[in-house]
Amino acid sequence: MEVNLKTRLGPVELRHPVINASGTFDALSADLVLEADLFDRFPFSAYIPKTVTLRPREGNKPPRLYETAAGLLNSIGLANGGIDAFIKDDLPRLARLPVPVIVSVAGESTDDYGDCAGLLEAHPEVAAIELNVSCPNIELGGRSLGLDPKRTHRAVSLARSATSKFLIVKLTPNVTDIVEIAAAAADAGADCISLINTVHGMVLDHWSLKPVLGHITGGLSGPAIKPVAIRAVFLVSQALDGLPVIGMGGITTGQNALEFLAAGAAAVAVGTANFRNPLAAADIVSELGGLMQERGIGSVEELTGLAQK
Amino acid sequence: MEVNLKTRLGPVELRHPVINASGTFDALSADLVLEADLFDRFPFSAYIPKTVTLRPREGNKPPRLYETAAGLLNSIGLANGGIDAFIKDDLPRLARLPVPVIVSVAGESTDDYGDCAGLLEAHPEVAAIELNVSCPNIELGGRSLGLDPKRTHRAVSLARSATSKFLIVKLTPNVTDIVEIAAAAADAGADCISLINTVHGMVLDHWSLKPVLGHITGGLSGPAIKPVAIRAVFLVSQALDGLPVIGMGGITTGQNALEFLAAGAAAVAVGTANFRNPLAAADIVSELGGLMQERGIGSVEELTGLAQK
Amino acid sequence: MDAGLIPASLCECPVVENRQVGAYRQVSFVAPEIAALAQPGQFMMVRLAGESLDPLLPRPMGVHDVDSDLVKMLVDPVGKGTVALAGAAVGDRLSVLGPLGNGFDLEGGGPAVLVAGGMGAAPLTMLAGALLTRGREVSCLLGFRTRSQTLAAELFQEADIEVLTEDGSAGRQGLACDPLPGLLDGQPGRTKPEIFACGPAAMLAEVARIARQQGVRAQVSVAAHMACGIGSCQGCVVKGSASYLKVCTEGPVFDAKDLEWK
């Protein structure tokens, strides 16, 4: 049997369903450090750089990372050079990638979402925009905007008015009802929902018993949160039938990717697993193809949502 | 240095800070299966049986369990024989335990909380009552009561009017703002907050790609959720200064217990680790004593909340 | 099938042998307390000793055989936990809680038919031995997917054995239950045999159906995901005719008539 790994996010065609999770793979840095032909054998079917904000951010005080049981806690704090520098310096270099580029943006205020989307609108190299309304490590009056359906609605509406590009909204799982937030994003014009950003957490130092992270609390990623992510993908894709979902949270194997697609995702993203192996995605894609073949599943379209049937 | 492991939950004195998490150790069954002297060398400093409800519940459809990365997903669904049978059959046998008994109750309606507390009031064998407002596996109109501050307030108020016993309220982490729920419980008269119940999650079967659990979704426990639990204990004990907190979520070693106490807990509970080793708590207690000694921490009181200082 | 009154113990047990048997690994470890007490059909909760949290929990493993101080289990590596156990090297230590569960009731009389599907053969070796010792006549029906999966017939030395494979690559073609009706009827004047079965759910349901039809008793050993193995978690239940039953303490062996079959 021929397995067709192609999938699409609206107008964005992907040669397979595995993209990277924002903030976990820096293609420009990896291209310098890893083998010379990284861009030619790029493992992801689309590339999302780390979230950019309107103004540069230096990020949170270190330490910014700590490994937990089957997980990773981070508090990077959206360190980035700002959207102007991104458009000027990074975007032209990323245009050399053989895959579509999806730009992730976050606001330090609600208005920023509209402004960022507007600034990207003119650039054809930008295939789609992801609104990160869910970073646990920057605070807008103490709470990330994606915790509240009304504020999410407003941020997405502003971006929607500013761009005709395919608009993805990335949600946080740290809410009482994620379907409510997803519905607000959809209502405000989102074309796609990305699930999940990291889970709120904290660790203490073994010896000093003080919080390890400079920012005190952080976001948990990796296999530990996979059940939380599968549930979110299942519930949201079931509730918002028709709107594609990008699933992520702990994917490390082709089997994991298979499960997220079956749960309802049209594409999946690999995050923390890139740190175990920077080319993990290549293995994941080939395993996924093999597993679909074994199960007689001919295409990603056929696979998406199988768990709900 | 002498290390003093004693702690107290209001009037309930504990000879060390390690109790069991409700639903993870059945003293009556373990007494039959394990060595004959279990009751004499009981590893916990207080015993909480599995949550009981007003009426008997047969529990959810199996499968009810699945292991995840460093975690366990369950959907037991509060299987229990009902509070009358508990009071008649189990309580007299539990009175033989050398430690205080804390009874965990849950309502299928808000009123049940008052009724259950009232039924326990007359029994001196009951040292304290824990209100489980947080079970993810039974649904009251689709949502557990502990997801909502107002309904939590009402359930706790009803129980408070029905009993003068020490009243613990056990919260779910599956909310946007756990401090808000804890404050509502405190305001309604809770004497103590227990944190955390399991985290919402779901798993698909490797092969069929359908949900494994008969109940579709379940609650995640074990080391995977420890960072989520530490954060909840830290934030709630900081916000509700003075109200004791019982911390739990992934504790498997004395080091873990040390961290929960430092985060702000006055006592800790061991759950999933009992399944790795039914006498894990005994090791945890002795490790904890050793670690306190190494660090020159003379008492649990001195240790509680160190991370916040 | 009373709840075992024999106390289970938790031991750290060194692995002394790990060899291939059919498609499975036979892992032997030193566990004198368990070896002394284990009855056919009982099980243990087993994991690699140590601190790693992945796998997190022990897995239920039948007592396959006992040889003085040694206990043997037969591991089918189907997932994370069993792959880890199948890979236990000589010298590694296992954390073992057991023996657990009720085991088979051996008190009946007359001939016995043992029916196994795949790995279900594991606990039946000890059972066959115990029944033969009690002077009962034993015949075994062992079904497997294909030749490479078949368990060496040597596991059942003295009993009368018929091997079946789904693809006919070894023994007769068919399922373990296929010859069962023939063995039960057509023997006028003789006590009807009692059935002992272990294997996949579909096979057990078929055994239960045949037993009911023929009016014989069937003891079936059922599987379930377990967390604790000692009745603490209520995770391992199966639907009984009246209520849910805990496989770990009320089973794993049940009289087929006490369970609900779909």
Next chain:
Amino acid sequence: MDAGLIPASLCECPVVENRQVGAYRQVSFVAPEIAALAQPGQFMMVRLAGESLDPLLPRPMGVHDVDSDLVKMLVDPVGKGTVALAGAAVGDRLSVLGPLGNGFDLEGGGPAVLVAGGMGAAPLTMLAGALLTRGREVSCLLGFRTRSQTLAAELFQEADIEVLTEDGSAGRQGLACDPLPGLLDGQPGRTKPEIFACGPAAMLAEVARIARQQGVRAQVSVAAHMACGIGSCQGCVVKGSASYLKVCTEGPVFDAKDLEWK
């Protein structure tokens, strides 16, 4: 200290030796690509190959030494990840990404003083060798907590070594930095030495202070928690004089004057 332009590779490397050296484990593995390229002060991201998710991520490990196809690391088992690496048995496979980071700048002239605290001695063996090969005079100050922690002086065969312990149980009593001011001044007419240092943060801060005071250059190798090792995660930063700097790609070796010291 330019970002390395040498491509790092990801290899599965069999362990060929694991022996005790002082309080540490010296683990040698076959990694021809890394052995061919590694420069003093570079590091690798290392984990046990396999599927277990606990530990989850590789750990940064300095290249301690290279011997034809073999790479050696010296492991101080301080936590979950390093305990797992220290326990790697001969025949186990490591997943290794490297060489990573900039390494020390060897292009300066004049004498070199190497200052190490504890495990900080690990990367300095190769450095001492490389500096000696370039004809530079090398003296080493090696500080340890106590005798049992000291690294065998044989690691630095040809260099001039002074060992210090905090409790005086081996060598001179004191900290690695104590003799440093004496080595830097009091040598009229000679080029002032360049400092190369690796060790705990407090020691590096003291080295930086002394270097500034005496007007000499100090290259310091700093530690940070890392997730990726290749500049992807922004997790490993230290405060530079202007902005945060990534230890994995802009370091781990920095000119002390480019960092902010408290």
